[in-house]
Amino acid sequence: MTLWRTLSVSIAAAILAISLAFPVMAEDIGRDFSKGSTLEKILQRKTLKVGISIFEPWVMKDQDGQYIGFEVDVAKRLALDMGVQLSFVPTDWDSIIPALVAHKFDIIICGMNMTPERILKVNFSDPYEFNSxxxxxNKNVETGKMSRADYNNARVGGPAHLFALEDFNSPKIRIGVRLGTTAENAVKNYTPKAKAVVFENEEKxxxxxxxxxxxxxxxxxxxxxxxxxxxxxxxxxxxKSGFxxxxxxxxxxxxxxxFLTYLNNWIxxxxxxGWLKARYQxxxxxxxxxxxxK
Known part of the structure; x- marks a missing residue:
C-alpha cells in the first residue's frame, strides 16, 4: 500500500510538473516561430519591401518619376499601418514570383490575379479587388478588311463585325498579351484558334x-x-463588358x-x-x- 501511495504521488507530481511547464514550452515555441516570420523581420527592419511591375493604373510613374496608382496607395497605407518605411522593388512581371521566393522583397502588391499555377508557388491573401x-x-482589326464605314455601321446597330469575343477566335487574328499574365491562358481558353503574340512589357x-x-x-x-x-x-x-x-x-x-493572418485582417x-473601395473608385x-x- 505504501509503495502504491508513493508511486501515485510521484506520478501526480510528474503530471503537475509537465502541465505547468507546457504553457511555457508552448510560449517559447511560438516565440521561436514568430522570430522567423516575415512580419517579425519587417518590424525589426522597420521597412516593408514591395515587389512591383508597371501596370496602368495599378502601378505607374508620374511626371516626376514617382510611383503612383492603386497598388501604390495600398502599399503606402499598409506600411503606414504597420509603422514602417516603404521600399518599392521594381521587377519584370515574368520573374516577380521567383524574386519573391528568393527573398528579394517581402510581398507582391501589383494586382496579381490568383491562378492554380501561382498558388502552387506562393500564398495569396484574401482578395481585395477583382479584375475583369x-x-x-485596332479598327483595322481584320487585316484591313474593316473599313471606317463598317465600324460606324456596327456601332449604330448595323452588321456586327468583331464585336463579340467569339469573333476574335480566328486564325486571322493576332492577339497581343503580356508575358506572365493570366491573359496568356485566357487566349488559349477563350480564343484558341487565334494566334497569341507575347510581349515582355506593356509599352511594347x-x-x-x-x-x-x-x-x-x-x-x-x-x-x-x-x-x-x-x-x-x-x-x-x-x-461593353469584360469577361x-x-x-x-x-x-x-x-x-x-x-504575415498572411495580418494581411487578411488588414483587408x-x-x-x-470603405478605404479600399474609395481608392478603387x-x-x-x-x-x-x-x-x-507621363
Missing amino acids: MSIVA SIEALLNGDVSCLMLSQPLPRMLAQKYPKKLYLPM AREPSGFAVRKGDPD RICNSN HWFKTDPWKTQI
Missing part, C-alpha cells in the same frame, strides 16, 4: 497594337477602356502564417471602413489622375 479581362482592338504591346502588328490586346480592365479613349481614331472596345472576372490579392512566400478592416472609375502620368 477585356479586349481593345501597346506600340504593336497602334502599329497594327497585332489585331488586339487582351488584358485586364480598365486599361483597354483607357487606351480606346486615348486613341479613338485607331482603337475601339469590341465589348473572366478574376480575384487578386497580396502574394507572400509559403510557410508564413503570421477586412480596410474593406469595412479613384483609380479605376475616374480620370483626373491621368494628368499626373
Whole structure:
C-alpha cells in the first residue's frame, strides 16, 4: 500500500510538473516561430519591401518619376499601418514570383490575379479587388478588311463585325498579351484558334497594337477602356463588358502564417471602413489622375 501511495504521488507530481511547464514550452515555441516570420523581420527592419511591375493604373510613374496608382496607395497605407518605411522593388512581371521566393522583397502588391499555377508557388491573401479581362482592338482589326464605314455601321446597330469575343477566335487574328499574365491562358481558353503574340512589357504591346502588328490586346480592365479613349481614331472596345472576372490579392512566400493572418485582417478592416473601395473608385472609375502620368 505504501509503495502504491508513493508511486501515485510521484506520478501526480510528474503530471503537475509537465502541465505547468507546457504553457511555457508552448510560449517559447511560438516565440521561436514568430522570430522567423516575415512580419517579425519587417518590424525589426522597420521597412516593408514591395515587389512591383508597371501596370496602368495599378502601378505607374508620374511626371516626376514617382510611383503612383492603386497598388501604390495600398502599399503606402499598409506600411503606414504597420509603422514602417516603404521600399518599392521594381521587377519584370515574368520573374516577380521567383524574386519573391528568393527573398528579394517581402510581398507582391501589383494586382496579381490568383491562378492554380501561382498558388502552387506562393500564398495569396484574401482578395481585395477583382479584375475583369477585356479586349481593345485596332479598327483595322481584320487585316484591313474593316473599313471606317463598317465600324460606324456596327456601332449604330448595323452588321456586327468583331464585336463579340467569339469573333476574335480566328486564325486571322493576332492577339497581343503580356508575358506572365493570366491573359496568356485566357487566349488559349477563350480564343484558341487565334494566334497569341507575347510581349515582355506593356509599352511594347501597346506600340504593336497602334502599329497594327497585332489585331488586339487582351488584358485586364480598365486599361483597354483607357487606351480606346486615348486613341479613338485607331482603337475601339469590341465589348461593353469584360469577361473572366478574376480575384487578386497580396502574394507572400509559403510557410508564413503570421504575415498572411495580418494581411487578411488588414483587408477586412480596410474593406469595412470603405478605404479600399474609395481608392478603387479613384483609380479605376475616374480620370483626373491621368494628368499626373507621363
